[in-house]
Structures are given as C-alpha cells and as structure tokens.
Amino acid sequence: MAASGSMKAYRKAYCEYYPIVYSVLLSRLRNGDDAEDICQEVFIRFLDNFDSIESHRGWLLKAIEFEISNYYRKKSSRNDEAVDVAEFVNDINLAFENGFRDARIVINEAIENMENYDSEEDRTLFDLIAVYGFSYKEAGKYLGMTRWQAEYRYGQIEARIVDYLKKMGIKEVFDLL
Amino acid sequence: MMEKQGPQGNMKELLHKYRLDHPVAPDSQKRMMAHMGPMYRRILKRTGRHSLITGIVLWIYFLLRRYGIVITTGKAIIVTIVLLVFSLGGILAFFMLQHRPDSAVNRKGGVVDIRVDLDSAPVQPPRPVYALAIEPFTGEGVDRGVRTAAMKAIAGQLGALRGGSFSTIVWNRNTEGMKYRMTGSVEKSGDEMFLFVKVVDLRTSSIVYVAKEKADSLDGIPDACRRVSQGVAERVR
Incomplete structure (x- = not known):
C-alpha cells in the first residue's frame, strides 16, 4: 500500500x-x-x-x-x-492491411519510442490528442495545462516524431497519406 | 470548432489512415471527465483512505480541475476551510437572527425582514382613556333633538365636574376599554317630563347609579340634567 x-x-x-x-x-x-x-x-x-x-x-x-x-x-x-x-x-498484425504494414510498423515505432517525448506526461498528451481525439483544452485539463501550453507541447512532440520518421527513411510525412 | 494542426503535418490523419487511432466520442469524453473525481473518491473508500474532510477537499479539487483550474491539495484544503468558515458563519448568523428577542422582526419563510414601510403604516394617535361611556339617550314622545341635548348637557357638565377625560359620548355604543356605561332616556307623560339615567359598572355589571328626575316642562330638563350630573360625579369614582 x-x-x-x-x-x-x-x-x-x-x-x-x-x-x-x-x-x-x-x-x-x-x-x-x-x-x-x-x-x-x-x-x-x-x-x-x-x-x-x-x-x-x-x-x-x-x-x-x-x-x-x-x-x-x-x-x-x-x-x-x-x-x-x-x-x-492490440496486436498490430491484426490490423494489417496490404501495403500498409511496413509503414504502420514504422509509425508505431516512432510513437512508442520514448526518446521522442520529454516525459511520460508528454506521451500521455500525445495519446490523448492524436490517438484518442481529445481537444487541446480537454487534454490540458487532465494534465494541468492551459490550452495553449497543451498545443505548444503537442507541436514539439509531433516535430520530434516527424524527425524520427525522416531518420527512418520517410522524407515527407505527407508521402504516407 | 476545428483545432489548428501542427506545422509538421496532420498527425491525426496519419494515425487514422494506419488505424493507430481510437477516437473517443465527445459524450464519452464528457462522461470521463465527470466521473474522474467520484471514481477517485470510490478508490479511497475501497482502500480505507476516505474521510468526510478528504471527500470535501477532493470534491473541490476535482470540481476546479473539471473547469480547467488546477490547484494543489494544500490550496484545496485552504479553499475548503474558507468555505466551511463562511458556511458556519452564515448558519450561526441565521440562528442568531431567528432567536433574536425582537418582536418587531418579521419572519417570512425563514427570511428575516425587518423593514418597516413608514409611508403606508397608518399613524394612529393614542386613544384617550375614558371612565364613563354615555350611550345615546332614548325616549318615547320626545323629539330626538331634546334627547340629544339632554345627553350632551350631562356630558358637558360631567366634563366640568370631573375633567374632560372622565366621560365621552359613544355614538356607536362601543364601550371597549371603559369602566362604566351610562344609559338614559327622556320620557313625556302628559305635561310632565322625566329623565331616567342608569350607570352600570362594566366589569361587575352592577348598577352604580340610577336616577329619575322630573321636569314640569321642557324648560325644566336642564336643571334635571344638572342634578343627574352632580349625582353621577359623586357616585362614580
């Protein structure tokens, strides 16, 4: 206890x-x-x-x-x-679709890599906004941030993930879309 | 309202395309936020860490958090203490007002209303206290004016003998607050006239004074009234 x-x-x-x-x-x-x-x-x-x-x-x-x-x-x-x-x-292989598997694995690695986050709080913020669809304001309420603080930190996390994807050989994220 | 996306690209769109997102419906998000505090309190209850004070502090803590105000538990405790002090002060003030020994306080539905509308309140001068109430005289075969004149003559003479506050004519026969009541009549029998007067003690209903004065004519009535007045002034104390 x-x-x-x-x-x-x-x-x-x-x-x-x-x-x-x-x-x-x-x-x-x-x-x-x-x-x-x-x-x-x-x-x-x-x-x-x-x-x-x-x-x-x-x-x-x-x-x-x-x-x-x-x-x-x-x-x-x-x-x-x-x-x-x-x-x-949640096995990523179950959600596999033809042609998307490799890209999906890379994106998932980028998201799961804790080096892309300053803290566990950052990871939670990213999950709430990007994965679970919370607004900046709502996500900020859980983590004790203002809407603007949440948006700024989310932007930083997103930039690090994009950089990670570039290192993994994906030049532009838009190529994946 | 759509929120601005980051400059690096649409990450949400990317996750959605590769089925890495699990969006939570807005209704579920609201429910989640609303149940955050209650669930925390239930967890403390289940693990034996809950108390009344803890519950109040946590209620304030999560209520403020729900509206985007994040405070420390120390501040939540201070807010709780301030609220408790104000609540107890309010209850104490209400209790004291309820038990205030002031009959002028008007209580309506628990709200103490001590306002007095001076404009609408009728101003009544203090009613003079009379000892003797003189009721209008009656009589058969005699003009009403004669009866009234006899009554007023007796009232005036009593006033001269015992003072202005001793007697008064009660036209409406209201004898409330008075000690004695005088009834009388002027009767005519042939050429002669008679003045009957009776004074009753209102508390005991006993007859204090009774007189029958005879007048040979109408001109003799004033003398008869004078005698009656003197008799009443002596007997009624």
Whole structure:
C-alpha cells in the first residue's frame, strides 16, 4: 500500500493516466459502464502497488490487459461461449492491411519510442490528442495545462516524431497519406 | 470548432489512415471527465483512505480541475476551510437572527425582514382613556333633538365636574376599554317630563347609579340634567 506521503504522487499519476486507461478500455470494450468498473479496479491495484512500481505507464497497460482478459473470461463463462482473448489484444498484425504494414510498423515505432517525448506526461498528451481525439483544452485539463501550453507541447512532440520518421527513411510525412 | 494542426503535418490523419487511432466520442469524453473525481473518491473508500474532510477537499479539487483550474491539495484544503468558515458563519448568523428577542422582526419563510414601510403604516394617535361611556339617550314622545341635548348637557357638565377625560359620548355604543356605561332616556307623560339615567359598572355589571328626575316642562330638563350630573360625579369614582 502507498504510504500517506505518496498519496500526492498517486493523485498526480491518477490524473495523468486516468484518461488514457479509460480511453483504452473504452476502445476495447465499447461499453462505458464496464470500462468504468475495470478502470476503477485497475487504479485500486495501482494504489496497492504504487510504491513498488517503476514505470507507471507500463504497469497500467499490463494491468489493463490482465483485467480485459479476466473480463472476457468471466463473460465467456457466463455466456457459455468461447471467446478468443487474443482477438481483443492490440496486436498490430491484426490490423494489417496490404501495403500498409511496413509503414504502420514504422509509425508505431516512432510513437512508442520514448526518446521522442520529454516525459511520460508528454506521451500521455500525445495519446490523448492524436490517438484518442481529445481537444487541446480537454487534454490540458487532465494534465494541468492551459490550452495553449497543451498545443505548444503537442507541436514539439509531433516535430520530434516527424524527425524520427525522416531518420527512418520517410522524407515527407505527407508521402504516407 | 476545428483545432489548428501542427506545422509538421496532420498527425491525426496519419494515425487514422494506419488505424493507430481510437477516437473517443465527445459524450464519452464528457462522461470521463465527470466521473474522474467520484471514481477517485470510490478508490479511497475501497482502500480505507476516505474521510468526510478528504471527500470535501477532493470534491473541490476535482470540481476546479473539471473547469480547467488546477490547484494543489494544500490550496484545496485552504479553499475548503474558507468555505466551511463562511458556511458556519452564515448558519450561526441565521440562528442568531431567528432567536433574536425582537418582536418587531418579521419572519417570512425563514427570511428575516425587518423593514418597516413608514409611508403606508397608518399613524394612529393614542386613544384617550375614558371612565364613563354615555350611550345615546332614548325616549318615547320626545323629539330626538331634546334627547340629544339632554345627553350632551350631562356630558358637558360631567366634563366640568370631573375633567374632560372622565366621560365621552359613544355614538356607536362601543364601550371597549371603559369602566362604566351610562344609559338614559327622556320620557313625556302628559305635561310632565322625566329623565331616567342608569350607570352600570362594566366589569361587575352592577348598577352604580340610577336616577329619575322630573321636569314640569321642557324648560325644566336642564336643571334635571344638572342634578343627574352632580349625582353621577359623586357616585362614580
């Protein structure tokens, strides 16, 4: 359990990752109530293990996968239907489309490479805006930034990812569109 | 409103094309923001870290955050204390006003209204207190003017004998607040005239004074009134 002194750090982490965890669950489960219940369970476990966790983001994403597996296992036992858990795991190969696979892998590497972000907070900001479609203003609210601060930092992250793609041999991002 | 894209290109469009995005619907985004604080409080409850004060502080913290105002928990505690002090002060002030020993305070629906409309309030001079109420005299076969004249003569003489505040004529027969009531009549029998007067104590209903004065003619009525007045002035105290 987290000591009382670390509750401040936990609250900061909660505010930073809550929209990400919720959005991931919502995109996987497509059910707001279930997403909320699992989100709560994930953060309870997060609090219980907070002091021993090194990478908050990594731990939370693994916890999400675990909770989603449990969710579908329980659901399949209730419905007496076999559900392939792997079907719901975000494996990039499952989303493959002819001709796009290589570019998709490169883009995904650019996004996942933490060198393109100054902090985990930057990564959360990018995910909220680019992946989950939040506005600068809404994303800023979760991270304690103004709309302008969010827009400025997002611009910097985007520039670094574009530079990374150039290093990987993609001269212009527009070529990919 | 569409937000401005970065100068490096349309990253959102790129992620969308390669199916790397998972846009959350605006309704779900609103729900997410609205449930952020309540979920945090539920987590604390489930892990035994919740208390009333913590709940209030967190409620303020997440409420402000929802509107884009990010404060530290220390500031949230200060805001909570200020709000509590003002709330308690308001309750205390309301309680004191409710129990104020001032009968002029007008309470309507819990709101204390101490305004007085001086323009619309009727100004009534203090009513003089009389001891004796003289009711209009009655009588058969005698002109009303004679009866009234006899009554006014007695009232005037009583005023001279006992002072102006001793008696008054009550045309509406309202004897409220008075101690005695005088009733009388002027009767005519043949050529003779009679003046009957009775004074009753209103508290005990006992007869204090009664008189029957005879006048040989109409001209004798003033003398009869004078005698009655003297008798009443002596008997009624």
